Amino acid sequence: MSFLNLETLIVTLYLVFFYLLGFALFHREVMIKTFVTKEIRESQQYAPHFKRLRILGMRFDAKYIAIILSIPFLIGSLFSFINTRPSVNAWFLSSYIFIISFTFISIIIGNYFYFKTYQNYYDIFMFGLKEDDTQAVLKNIYDDYPVIKVLFLCLILAYLPSIFSYYAIQNQYFSFSDNILILTLVYIITLLGIAFLARGTIRSLPLGKSHVQVSTLAILNKMVPNGIVAMEWAFKDRKREITFEPVDLKTGHTLMQIALQKDSLLDRIPQSDYLANTRPNVILALMESLAMNCLVLDDLIHNDLLGKLRPFYDNSFTFKRFLSSSCGTAPSLAYLYFNSPIQNISQSIAQKTPLAHTPFLVYKKQGYKTIFITSGNIMWRNLGNYLPLQGVDEIYDQNHIIDVFPEARKTLSYWGIADEFAFALAEKCLLENDEPVFINILTITNHPPYQVPNHYQTMPIQPHLLENRFGKNNEERSNMLSTFQYASNALGQFMQNITQSAVKNKTILAATGDHHVRSLSAKLPEQYFIAHAVPFILHIPDEIQQNLNITFDPKRIGSHKDIMPTLYSVSLSDIEYWNLGGQNLLAPSVNSYYNFAYNEHIWADNNGIICHSDNLTKYTWKDDMLVADEANLSTAEEANKINAYKKLLFWQINFQIKGSN
Structure with a gap:
């Protein structure tokens, strides 16, 4: 022993x-x-x-x-x-x-x-x-x-x-x-x-x-x-596996009629000889937490949250009555690029199933090179494997960006590198390609723990504006505002570079937020809409505008579902696309049945907002962004439309993956 x-x-x-x-x-x-x-x-x-x-x-x-x-x-x-x-x-x-x-x-x-x-x-x-x-x-x-x-x-x-x-x-x-x-x-x-x-x-x-x-x-x-x-x-x-099953066509047609008054989810962009010959570049940035619940605090002199983005925010086609599809990056990305209400689709049993109608494929079929860039890691949510299946030609993340811009390594943080380098790579890709490009950029800097690069000089901010609304002290509030400003400024610098470049007359620039700024308290119910709103900023060169029939109404309501139909309408000609109730926000007239904004928690239209995740409570508008304190129940017609639309979202993704029985 x-x-x-x-x-x-x-x-x-x-x-x-x-x-x-x-x-x-x-x-x-x-x-x-x-x-x-x-x-x-x-x-x-x-x-x-x-x-x-x-x-x-x-x-x-x-x-x-x-x-x-x-x-x-x-x-x-x-x-x-x-x-x-x-x-x-x-x-x-x-x-x-x-x-x-x-x-x-x-x-x-x-x-x-x-x-x-x-x-x-x-x-x-x-x-x-x-x-x-x-x-x-x-x-x-x-x-x-x-x-x-x-x-x-x-x-x-x-x-x-x-x-x-x-x-x-x-x-x-x-x-x-x-x-x-x-x-x-x-x-x-x-x-x-x-x-x-x-x-x-x-x-x-x-x-x-x-x-x-x-x-x-x-x-x-x-x-x-x-x-x-x-x-x-x-x-x-x-x-995390999600079961996808064949769907009943009759059920789908019923849902389409109730939700959208249509018999097919396939729509067509009209013929345009000008766009067919021009084929402008299209760049879309999905910005981390670029949200109205923080932007309402913007003030050029005292609390500058836009930086170099301000000229584009003020002078481009900017829609502020606009909702993100979700309150998280992954679900918003899935909805925007994959038409999926299921955020884990790229990790599910369907992760190897090509979808027939992604935005990448729409542009790819028209001769565009499709590019996806993120300042984070592309294997997040298995995107590195999933995006090529959905029509993306080139994928770049923090590793490749560091290879191209070694100085970016100094900004490597918890989630990735500083956004400015993702934009720099996007600019490089744009200028070095002779064929038209559809570039998508996913940013990450404006995310907790809120750190700006050491070389960035913060412009005036006022942390006390967030007192009792965000953070434990002014240091935390200052970090959040500085990071928000940095990300906006990086986007603005990128847009400025492009609009002063050799491709300025044939490049459309768009940006939106993926979701609201988290942990920033709101005055409810008055700020229900603001709490879920993100801007949609669209810069279209004058030469392209002059050849299109564009009508801009800054009060028009929209959401992520409207981004692709709008971009298709100002860049492509006579193409078919999958449409989940989206519309061209710059069209002279609106489709009244498509004239709504959808977020996983609220539904908004000209009559007010409906909290469809909370017993379909309805609030009417007080002004363009705020709602009245008094709550009402939605009508039976409104409730039927909302419920049908939500079911339709799941019906159509099952249809795309498994077909009909």
């Missing part, structure tokens, strides 16, 4: 850690050599991408190895205080190491064959083993792959660290010190090391899927996660 030697336990687990880490690193190199072309591997252009790939991949490997070895470390630590037979300690710990080594190695090797089949790491489709004919799938795997040989290899590779661990622990090979202080220090360092590796990061969120983008090449990004990482993501996606 004896106590487990703690030094032996620690050294043994260190050696097992490096053994498994070495295997994972070697396997990744095999994946790279097998699935990445020699041309890409030898290109100097992608050398920094490969460096990021290997470093980040190693961090993911270390994270999961540290997690699985934390259990024998903690249990072994307990055994060091219990008087047991050495063979019992050795048998227990070596058995555990064999099991986890076999599982770890098998899953990682299996990922190689999965990738070979599906050109992707483990994803939600691996559950087809259960959902399809399991026996047939297993037979197919057995027939197509060297299952027996791989199984034998995994057993051998798992046996090596386990048999080493058994003899090391039983014979207590590694007794390097009798000094209790040294032993305690080593133990604490090891414990902290496990915790650090298991988290994977210090300043940002724990290492996860949002960190995986290392290149503009999708194939390199797919080399980062090992099989364990990918399988965890697949299980998480499985939990």
Whole structure:
């Protein structure tokens, strides 16, 4: 009988850690050599991408190895205080190491064959083993792959660290010190090391899927996660899985009639010889928290929230009676670009299903190059994999931007890099392309924890205006206002650059907010609309305006559903598009049945607003932006229209994905 030697336990687990880490690193190199072309591997252009790939991949490997070895470390630590037979300690710990080594190695090797089949790491489709004919799938795997040989290899590779661990622990090979202080220090360092590796990061969120983008090449990004990482993501996606089912056409037609008084969701932009020949560039920025609930505090002299955006905000076609489709970035993005009321569509079972009518495809079919740029990480919400399926030709995120503008690295924060560099890349893409482009920009700077780049000089702001409405102190309020101003100013600088460039006469610029400024309290019910409103800013060159029939009514009500129909109408000719009740906001006349604004919480039209997430309570207008305090119940006709529209949103996305029964 004896106590487990703690030094032996620690050294043994260190050696097992490096053994498994070495295997994972070697396997990744095999994946790279097998699935990445020699041309890409030898290109100097992608050398920094490969460096990021290997470093980040190693961090993911270390994270999961540290997690699985934390259990024998903690249990072994307990055994060091219990008087047991050495063979019992050795048998227990070596058995555990064999099991986890076999599982770890098998899953990682299996990922190689999965990738070979599906050109992707483990994803939600691996559950087809259960959902399809399991026996047939297993037979197919057995027939197509060297299952027996791989199984034998995994057993051998798992046996090596386990048999080493058994003899090391039983014979207590590694007794390097009798000094209790040294032993305690080593133990604490090891414990902290496990915790650090298991988290994977210090300043940002724990290492996860949002960190995986290392290149503009999708194939390199797919080399980062090992099989364990990918399988965890697949299980998480499985939990978020949304069921899509074929729909009934008759039900859909009924909903269309009630909600929109139409029989089809396909609409057509009229013929325009001028636009057909001109094909102007179109740039749309979806700005983080560019919202009216903060902009109502804007004052040029004392509280400047617009900066260089002011000339465009004041002199372009700016719609302020305008709602975001949702109160979050992901759902607003899904609604705007994928016509989806389901924010997790890009992570769902439908994540590999191309949609037939995305805005990207509308422009792509007209000969436009489609580009998506974000100052964050493109693997957020799996967009890096989903956007190419929906018609996006080129995708750029913080990693590529840093490659192009190395100084951007200094602004890297919790969520990404400073917005100005995303705009700089958009400008570069615009000026360097000879073909017309449809560029979309997703910004992130105006987001908690509200940090502006060190080089930015804040213009006058008044934090006290937010007293009792936002933050705990003036420092927090100042940070929020400064960040809001910075993001607006960056957008304004970009628009100024474009309107002074060689393409100024053939480039349409548009911007809107993704949602309201969160945690900024509102006076309800008076500010119900303002609390969900975002501006829609549209700059159209004079030359294009002169050739179109444009009528601007700044009091016209709209929402995200109207953005694409408006952009199509001022840039394209005779095209068909999917329309969920949107209209051209610059048309001489309005379709009275489309003349409403929709947000996931409120519905607005010329009669007032209806809180459809709260018993359909209705408030009439006090002025253009504020509503009266007195509440009423919506009429039966209003309630039917709103409920039909909400059901129609889900009906049509199911129709696009699964068709009709």
